[in-house]
Amino acid sequence: MDAMTAPVHPVESFHVPAIDITPYVAGGDPAQRAVVAAQIDDAASSLGFMQILGHQIPSVVIEEFTAVMDDFFALPLEEKKAYRTPAEINRGYAPPKSESLSLSLGIESADRMNDFFEAYNVGVEAGEYPDLELPADHYADNTWPAVEHFEAAVSTYFVEARRVAHTLTRIFADALDLPPDFFDGYTDHSLDVLRMNNYALPPGEIDLDGELTGMGEHTDYGIVTVLWADQVRGLQVLDHHGTWHDVAPEDGALLINLGDLMARWTNERWMSTLHRVKPPIVDGSIERRRSAAYFHDGNIDATISTLPSCVGAGSRYSPITVGEHIGAKLAGSRAGQPNPYARREAARVRQAMQRRR
Template identity: 85%
Template sequence: MGGMSAVIDNPAGTFSVPIIDISPYTGGGSASDRAVVAAQIDDAASSVGFIQIVGHEIPIAVIDEFTAVMDDFFELPLEAKKAYRTPPEINRGYAPPKSESLSLSLGVEPADRMNDFFEAYNVGVEATAYPELELPEDQYASNTWPAVDHFEAAVSAYFAEASRVAHTLTRIFAEALDLPPDFFDGYTDHSLDVLRMNNYALPPGEIELDGELTGMGEHTDYGIVTVLWADQVRGLQVLDREGTWHDVAPADGALLINLGDLMARWTNERWMSTLHRVKPPIVDGTIERRRSAAFFHDGNIDATISTLPSCVGAGSRYSPITVGEHIGAKLAGSRAGQSNPYARREAQRVRQAMRRGLGQQ
């Protein structure tokens, strides 16, 4: 299945997100089989920046139980959900609609600042998971678990599976980049990982359908790699190199994978962190429900990310930065409304895309 692609037809041509079977890494394949997968990942990461993977071996029962408790939480009344809010600097708990703006994580000012209409719930790795390390408790914060039956157990089970997949992917990345197999281990052995559960449906009358709604503003992901489970409902859009947005939905049983800014820095943009957004799927004047869950594998907070020697070429486009500095600036943008001073290259790309994309919305 490694040679297949999910193809979406559009007026500007054909855009495809490759489907890659990673079972040679998860199920025990030969060295030659793994090398084929690594080459496919390298090609997709260099050309598209989004990938679909099958052969990830997350049990269907784990996904079903996880999505069921997501539904149970998001079906609670808004005021009940707001009881689980945390301060903007704590990337945990509930985020109600229009309390964030992902485009600010790139330093791009939206017309109506905090205007993303999705709601979300975040959990992540806690400092207590690494008692031998002195990790900052604001970034490795304790989780807030809602009073929903089986929520903590089901979410924790999926979190563990998504983490396994992310670590498998970094092993594949190492081979694809001609690095030692364990290269990324020293950067991710207390990784700042967060699982964000997203809901794109709102009760009737809570929002005006004026054609300018932003489900989730254009952004790149912040860390190393994102493992995304999503409904097969249109809404997610990916920007190609020509500045055209394309609808992307996962194939049956597939997870969507995209690279984050830290991987773009590491590889000096040999691999790109691809711009994407979510537009509200509107059917007959109402928003069709869409759910997703993004596992962000961001790396150790104290790790310094510098361009890989094999990717420097004529010179590095990026100065070294720690994971903590990078993620902190990103979150200050999306959650606290502070424009990101470290995202000049990414912001320039967004603005160019906005200009090219006029009339393509």
Template identity: 70%
Template structure:
């Protein structure tokens, strides 16, 4: 197995207004190298206060420890990407058109919040794409703590796209016109089964193989094994965040923009088994997906030598709806051949 590690990039030069242009360019070059070679990146210097993440983690616990019936009261229809998702009601591999018999078997449970129509009163946005959030009344302080982290994660995502413009040789502020009413979603995940020893039977999947859908994902996670990344060597590799780090990966829309100069990294979550026993694992992914009406097509600087691209143009809305129809509604996505082929070529592990 090839040595594999997730690069660490300090982005403090893009957070500290006193940083020099040279410092920012060095960070941008480091991120470009990591995006070209691994696709998952650990970032330090992001500026998210520990008090915010501590309160956020406690808020996750307060909701996921509620009785099942209380949590299910916040379930929404599959086309509404908000609220509670019980275990085994999704299959992330279907977002790539992959899953045996279209079974919904991912055992994680999740709670989603995101950008809402009411956040953009001056725009006529579709309510099905920007639905209002539901907040669990039984979890004291949940809305406040989650909202505070949502704001911080969004700031980090926008900081990253500022750096992306520099790394890709684009004009300053290039991505702002594609993200000023971005379809942002924060998905809080809880990987938990009844404590104790477990025998894996091939039917136990934490979260199936998938790529993220949008521009960039900011991931907060416990340091518990489970997350695996598909490396360029065709093998699956364990990934855990360093102390104080956030994990960053790129989504399909960035792969389309860059013609796979920056790949949307395939990843999955295996059952969190430690020494033969189930270990609880939590994570929270902030998906910065872009404006629903934005047209994404390959950047002129990333076209092949003959002026072509592996991808045609699409809108954020068209792309995200096809992905969600797979993962949440069980409709296999026929538009993800390139990503599906990478999964099928991966070495078993």
């Protein structure tokens, strides 16, 4: 039995902590902020996943954003494929079975592009920073589909999600006893991407067999991910014992998980947790599920080295630039090239597989 068929515990037996970050958003006093920072530290150390309340993204922004997502994914497949970009450009449309997230970990056995989700990506453009010479492939211009209000609604949500991500790094600095502005120098032209995901496909478009994968097991690449998701089951998180658990957000909450760069910074004091999406099949058809992940990845030219306070007996990771790390991850997931930098992450996947045999 491998990790993709391991037993799954219901969400009731596996709690993802809900943390109210209002003191950091609405001017709380130092004592209130200290409580939030301690809660974040505990969740990041024990699980790597959490959910946040008090983020203050207006509900109307989320409603308009999800409405235009629905409008785009409702288009005919051939029309959506017109918005595809080359594998090295992390923008535009990704059709079903065009990616394999497991390859971002360097898992050689995951040699099929079999993730059945479809997605649409937008991100930070080089033009936002005219004084910097940023690579056009990583900071590519966005491709906007001809869907009414799509660009406006997505751009508005993007700004809100970016605000939340920067708020979280401010909390991270407090939780790790770093200067309040520690992360600013690593994120002032951050390589951020918003990925909108859709897991419902028309009948007959896929084969509902036992190998169907919504999104393969993977860790996120960057610093932190801000995830809006509906409450349809499918997202699963791997615990320390090799068991998968269903996860869904509470009403009004955003799911937050740490990326590989934060694990590198903290020498795995904080973990980038393995997660996946399994298709919820009801009466032979897939129940619709949507999500939107804002990946806060850091400046492409920033070098990530273990924090001095986290080195301990020695660092598990060599220094790496954000560009090297993200480039290798994308070459895996989008172009099918195993990742040479993901040795520790890949080992965690293989250990989970062995525990379940």
